[in-house]
Amino acid sequence: MNKKYELIYEGKAKKVFSHDDSDKVIIEFKDDATAFNALKKAKFEGKGKLNCLISARIFEHLKKKNIPTHFLRLKNENTMIAKKIKVIPLEIVLRNIAYGSLCKQTTIKPRTVLAKPLIDIYLKNDELNDPLITRDRIELMKILSSKDLDLIIDLTLKINSILKNFFKKIQLQLVDFKLEFGYDFKNNILLADEISPDNCRLWDLQQKNDMIISLDKDRFRNDLGGLIEAYSEINRRINNFI
Ligand code: TMP
Numbered sequence: 009m010n011k012k013y014e015l016i017y018e019g020k021a022k023k024v025f026s027h028d029d030s031d032k033v034i035i036e037f038k039d040d041a042t043a044f045n046a047l048k049k050a051k052f053e054g055k056g057k058l059n060c061l062i063s064a065r066i067f068e069h070l071k072k073k074n075i076p077t078h079f080l081r082l083k084n085e086n087t088m089i090a091k092k093i094k095v096i097p098l099e100i101v102l103r104n105i106a107y108g109s110l111c112k113q114t115t116i117k118p119r120t121v122l123a124k125p126l127i128d129i130y131l132k133n134d135e136l137n138d139p140l141i142t143r144d145r146i147e148l149m150k151i152l153s154s155k156d157l158d159l160i161i162d163l164t165l166k167i168n169s170i171l172k173n174f175f176k177k178i179q180l181q182l183v184d185f186k187l188e189f190g191y192d193f194k195n196n197i198l199l200a201d202e203i204s205p206d207n208c209r210l211w212d213l214q215q216k217n218d219m220i221i222s223l224d225k226d227r228f229r230n231d232l233g234g235l236i237e238a239y240s241e242i243n244r245r246i247n248n249f250i
Pocket of ligand 1: 107108109110138165169184186206207208209
């Protein structure tokens with residue numbers, strides 16, 4: 009990245025830089041991968057580029073469906089220009105099928121199709137290990153108003169309907185995903201962060217037998233190998249579709 013841009017924030021998978029316009033930022037997607045709150049770390053050459061391209065295409069699709077997002081445009085293959093936002097420190101997870109932590113923390117069996125989408129909200133705080141949080145605790149911490157929480161939940165459900173359809177058309181099952189939101193300078197709530205195989209579970213519907221073929225970060229979390237091949241396949245299917 010050009011030196012004139014100031015690094016504002018560095019996360020586990022992205023760097024955020026200042027932009028000439030004070031209401032915009034430049035987001036660079038890194039090749040780093042972490043799991044289990046960074047207990048597990050690795051680098052995958054080309055992951056940043058793939059997640060940036062996949063996220064850009066998905067944000068464009070959501071924009072067409074009237075979902076407000078921070079995405080403005082791609083700058084290059086691993087960098088995008090986005091609206092500057094104040095991050096809401098919550099991770100909104102929506103689950104269509106039971107898997108991952110839901111099955112470790114409850115008696116619900118993996119692969120159970122949920123009668124309706126389940127929304128689990130986590131506090132975005134690495135020191136506390138992103139704990140599951142309640143509506144009352146969110147209000148108590150004054151993270152956001154009950155009205156804005158309802159708005160975020162409503163947006164998450166809409167995004168799920170749009171993305172489930174979108175991925176189905178490219179033979180992928182959207183198992184679950186994690187979203188982050190923020191406020192722009194006019195106090196509008198925007199979808200932020202990224203939407204990529206790093207924060208969605210996507211299973212291949214082209215698989216004919218009963219085996220799960222994960223085309224997402226579970227390839228790294230569960231030591232399955234072939235992460236770049238899986239992300240490339242998702243990018244390829246999206247580009248063929250759009
Ligand atoms: P979980 O089953 O581990 O709770 O994950 C649910 C979904 O949220 C899955 O698609 C992965 C995503 N996720 C993130 O994007 N970041 C995280 O830190 C965690 C824990 C999950």
